Amino acid sequence: MAQPTDPSVTDLRRELAKAHDALMDAETHLARHAEMNAALHCSERVMYSPLHAKVDATIQGIKHALARTENTTDQDDDSDWAHLVWDLDRCQHGRHQGDACGPDGDCNGTSAGNPHLRPGSVIGYDMRRRPIVMPDRDHKHDPAAWCPSRKAVTG
Numbered sequence: 001m002a003q004p005t006d007p008s009v010t011d012l013r014r015e016l017a018k019a020h021d022a023l024m025d026a027e028t029h030l031a032r033h034a035e036m037n038a039a040l041h042c043s044e045r046v047m048y049s050p051l052h053a054k055v056d057a058t059i060q061g062i063k064h065a066l067a068r069t070e071n072t073t074d075q076d077d078d079s080d081w082a083h084l085v086w087d088l089d090r091c092q093h094g095r096h097q098g099d100a101c102g103p104d105g106d107c108n109g110t111s112a113g114n115p116h117l118r119p120g121s122v123i124g125y126d127m128r129r130r131p132i133v134m135p136d137r138d139h140k141h142d143p144a145a146w147c148p149s150r151k152a153v154t155g
């Protein structure tokens with residue numbers, strides 16, 4: 001179950017917003033197409049396609065989902081920081097490590113991740129000189145995974 005401040009909620013909302021924008025463009029295109037067809041056949045009645053209705057229903061669904069999650073992530077400093085950290089495994093094409101990516105560079109269909117921060121590499125130290133380590137994809141949401149020796153001391 002996702003927590004309200006889970007960075008994946010922010011990421012999902014961002015992807016939903018992108019899908020919303022694309023579908024709005026698609027809806028405009030479909031509407032213009034239907035209106036053009038009506039004009040072409042000198043019809044006073046515009047026949048909107050079933051696909052147009054489906055796109056419209058999906059847009060409403062996205063609006064509803066975005067409204068329901070509105071105050072769970074945005075304007076939240078912690079969430080902004082968490083998202084920044086969460087982005088650290090993205091490759092130079094903006095894809096999370098292991099996700100589908102283009103054939104450019106190190107990514108050959110699958111994102112090779114951040115070329116500057118490979119999982120397992122030491123990327124710094126905390127105040128007590130304990131190493132901060134780039135975690136693997138599955139543990140990047142766990143702050144303890146970033147400082148494994150801290151975890152070993154406390155529990």
Ligand SMILES: [Zn+2]
Nearest residue numbers: 091093101107
């Ligand atoms: Zn890539």
